[in-house]
Amino acid sequence: MFRVTIRGAFEGLDEDDRAALRTSIDSFQVAFTEAGTFTCDRSLSAFTFRCQVPAGPDDGEAEATERAVRALAAHGYPHRVLRVGVTDMRDIKIRRKGKRH
Incomplete structure (x- = not known):
């Protein structure tokens, strides 16, 4: 399992997008x-997108990043990615804590 955090900025949101967000x-x-899931500032300019990506036996960070970016794009909000962080939960x-005597 990978946990991916994408930090980015919304670009060109219309009023319907803003209301939905x-x-x-x-x-x-x-x-x-x-x-x-999204978290963002009140002005709806910057955001953090967190998603969990299942890991196959040979999957690495590049595959996890690609799937996370696709999940972000599926939400349909215009954006640009600023930074991506990937944690391989298998590592x-x-x-x-052991019992103390």
Whole structure:
């Protein structure tokens, strides 16, 4: 599983786009989902898009980035990508606290 964070800027939003974004964005609902979630500033200029991308056995960051950008484009808002961060969750090590005596 990959978690991808895309930071970008909206470009050329019309009033319908702005209205849809204002009603759909919940700043308390920040999560990595396969469809992706947006957070953005009040002016609807800058945004952060978070999505979760399933990983195949040979998938790397480039494939995850490509799928995340497609998920972002599927929302249909005109934008430009400024920065992409990818975390391969298969590489995350979980430290479990042991019992103390």
